[in-house]
Amino acid sequence: MASKQPENSLLGPEADSQRTLYPNVTGTSVVALKYKDGILMAADMGGSYGSTLRYKNVERMKAIGKHSLLGASGEISDFQEILRYLDDLILYDNMWDDGNSLGPKEVHNYLTRLMYNRRNKFNPLWNSLVLGGIKNGEKYLGTVSMIGVNFEDDHVATGFGNHLARPILRQEWHENLSFEDGVRLLEKCMRVLLYRDRSAINKLQIAKITEEGMTISQPYSLKTYWEFSAFENPTQGAVGSW
Amino acid sequence: MDLNMNVNAPHSMGTTIIGVTYNGGVVLGADSRTSTGMYVANRASEKITQLTDNVYVCRSGSAADSQLVSDYVRYFLHQHTIQLGQPATVKVAANLIRLLSYNNKNMLQTGLIVGGWDKYEGGKIYGIPLGGTLVEQPFTIGGSGSSYLYGFFDQAWKEGMTKDEAEQLVVKAVSLAIARDGASGGVVRTVIINSEGVTRNFYPGDKLQLWHDELEPQNSLLDILNAPSPEPMNI
Numbered sequence: 001m002a003s004k005q006p007e008n009s010l011l012g013p014e015a016d017s018q019r020t021l022y023p024n025v026t027g028t029s030v031v032a033l034k035y036k037d038g039i040l041m042a043a044d045m046g047g048s049y050g051s052t053l054r055y056k057n058v059e060r061m062k063a064i065g066k067h068s069l070l071g072a073s074g075e076i077s078d079f080q081e082i083l084r085y086l087d088d089l090i091l092y093d094n095m096w097d098d099g100n101s102l103g104p105k106e107v108h109n110y111l112t113r114l115m116y117n118r119r120n121k122f123n124p125l126w127n128s129l130v131l132g133g134i135k136n137g138e139k140y141l142g143t144v145s146m147i148g149v150n151f152e153d154d155h156v157a158t159g160f161g162n163h164l165a166r167p168i169l170r171q172e173w174h175e176n177l178s179f180e181d182g183v184r185l186l187e188k189c190m191r192v193l194l195y196r197d198r199s200a201i202n203k204l205q206i207a208k209i210t211e212e213g214m215t216i217s218q219p220y221s222l223k224t225y226w227e228f229s230a231f232e233n234p235t236q237g238a239v240g241s242w
Numbered sequence: 243m244d245l246n247m248n249v250n251a252p253h254s255m256g257t258t259i260i261g262v263t264y265n266g267g268v269v270l271g272a273d274s275r276t277s278t279g280m281y282v283a284n285r286a287s288e289k290i291t292q293l294t295d296n297v298y299v300c301r302s303g304s305a306a307d308s309q310l311v312s313d314y315v316r317y318f319l320h321q322h323t324i325q326l327g328q329p330a331t332v333k334v335a336a337n338l339i340r341l342l343s344y345n346n347k348n349m350l351q352t353g354l355i356v357g358g359w360d361k362y363e364g365g366k367i368y369g370i371p372l373g374g375t376l377v378e379q380p381f382t383i384g385g386s387g388s389s390y391l392y393g394f395f396d397q398a399w400k401e402g403m404t405k406d407e408a409e410q411l412v413v414k415a416v417s418l419a420i421a422r423d424g425a426s427g428g429v430v431r432t433v434i435i436n437s438e439g440v441t442r443n444f445y446p447g448d449k450l451q452l453w454h455d456e457l458e459p460q461n462s463l464l465d466i467l468n469a470p471s472p473e474p475m476n477i
Contacts, residue, residue, distance in 0.1 A: 021348060024373030047375070052392070055377055077344050077375040 023075035023126040025049055027060045028199040029161030030071035030130045031189045033173055034139045034154050035182035038210035039132030041071050042186040044194075045219055046201035053201055061207045063214040065090045068104040068133035069207055070111075073158040074146065075126035082125060085114065104133025104140040108150070116148025128158035133209055157189075160197040165189035179208070191222050256425015258387025258416050259289060259300035261355040262399075263380050264408035267365040267436025268357040271412035272300050273387065273420050274428030285428045294319050295440070297335040297358030298433050302385035303372070308352040311342050332358040336368035336376060344374025353384045359435045387419030387426035394418060409434060409443070417450040 025047045032041035047055030060079070061071040064086050072079040089110060093102045102110075108131040118124050124146045132141040142152040155169040168189055177185065183206060194200045202224070207216040235241050260271040272289040275282055289301050291312045297319070301308035315338045319330050336356040343350060356368040369382035381399055383391050394415060403411065409432055416430045430445040448459055460466060 019348065024347075025371055025375045047377070049371060052389075054371075055379075057379070058377070075373060075375075076377075077340075077347070077373045080376060081344065 019122045023078075025055065025076045026126075026199070027058060027073045027076055027079070028197055029157060029159040029165065029193050030060065030073050030128070031157040031161045031165045031169075031186055031193075032071065032130050032132050032141055032155065033169060033177070033182060033185065034132075034141050035177040035179065037179065038134040038139055038208065039069060039141055040179075040182045040186055040206060040208055041069055041130060041132055042190050042204055042206045043071050043073075044190070044201050044204040046199065046203070047076050048199045051198075053199070056201055056203060057219075059205070059216075061205065061216060063209075063216075064107055064131075064133075065093065065102055066213070067101065067135040067209075068107045068131060069209040069214055070107075071130040071132075071158075071207070072127045074128055078125040078127050082111070082114070082127065082129070086110075103135035103138075104131055104142070105135075107131055107133070108140070108142040108144065108152070111144050112148060112150040115144050115146060115150075119147045130156055130158060134211055137211070160193055160200075161189065164192050164196055168192065187222060191224065194222060194224065256387065256423060257289060257302040257385030258391070258419035258423060258426040259302050259353075259355050259384045260388075260391075260412050260415055261300060261357040261367040261369070261382050262403075262408050262412055263365045263367050264403045264405055266405060267359045267434060268367055269405070269408045269412050270298055270300050270355065270357045270433045270435070271409075271416050272385075272431055273416055273426040274431060275426055276305055277425055282427070287428070288431065290431055290433045290442075292316070293335050293356075294323065294330050294358070296329050296360060296435060297332050297356065298435060298440070299335075299339065300355040300357070300384065301352065302354070303352035304350070307350045308354065311339060311350065311352060311354065314342060315339050329360060331360040331362060332356065332366040332368065333360075333363065336366075336370065336378075339368075339370050340374055340376040343370050343372075347372075347374050355382055355384050357433075357435065359437060361437075365436065383415070385419075385426065387416075387423035390419050390422045391415050405434060405436070413445055414451070417445075418453065420447075420450075421453045421456065 027047060030043045032039060041061055043060040045058050046053055047058040062083055064070050111129055115125060126146050129144045141156055143156040144150040155173050157165045172185055186206060190204055194202055202221045203219050205217050205219055256275060256277055258273045262269045270290050274287045276284040276287045291299050291301060293299055293316050299312055318338050319335055323330050339354055339356055353372055354370045359365050367379055367382055369377045369379055412432055413430050420426045429447055432443045434441040
């Protein structure tokens, strides 16, 4: 049985027990954008175990309080733990019973502190988080990485989404997108991720958060296109090549 | 080939473990091989361990880690049952396993499947892989032998099976995994849990169906040689 300590470690066995070494069960990209009435967020339902697409029914987006929506990629067990921290936070907030409630900006700040402080202890929560919401008409969309890097923008993505989805969003996003246009734009991004991200699966959900509240769609699959003639006969232009 | 078999290597359960729900309860299944390196330390292990009267856990990975986690959770559940005044739910048992697995993720190497029956939710299966993620599923597979079963279950699993259908599926699956995974072997054990109680079953290796390239076991070559010659055909 392989030892869990790296072979070139100078630290004794005690010190290693407190640092996270690597993720086990991971979720891939989350993509989100601001639209006319609030925030739209998309994520697939996959939980990968290394290269195996092991779990196909994982919900990676959850409502936080009345005003926020959290999506996560990375280690699923750490995401489950973050949800427990946030449950406590929201409960404490509700117990004040003072008519005030934590908005997305506050939750994003809490998550940033959480992630950054764990990073400083060399024991990160292995996630990239997307936090979106709307409170009193003000839309908010932010992101926090596992090392505590945080910022807000009109559209954000994690993982592969940064490389494949953000360029599409930079071209095609505009202020006051309708719900339909927003969904179609997210689906365009998710389809590209499905083609090009090995850990993506074809089963996704799109979540919407508006002043009225949060709704999350039923799981569904996207149609994909393979009927290019160049796909059917890739070597037609250069017979014998590969 | 490794001639110096490392008999002092940590005991690891290569393993195939399975948990399946059916209309009325759950069926848990496992092989029985425990290996230390290349040597089979125990060919008849019991990998399905009792936590309470109505909740059992399938253990895989490090034998020591999975035994300790099971022992701690059995201890906590015992106290919880006394305080609660009624049987613990499957969800509570699964969450206790999750707590230990998650909070000690750097030191433990064990994947567990918790299955049982309670009066609130009926039969439930929870998978807790390495890292301490908790996933509730209609069925789940684990251990090194499970790699060979993903395709099988994608094709063979159906919602709403009967108790016998579910058990037959589990026995077939463990048997298929044993055929291909060197770290799994021995007998197939199953545990069925429902409102009526718990049933343990035992399927010895020589009573299982034969797969591709496997031959009917014989007592000796001599029996084959001394077998009567086949009758000539009459065309």
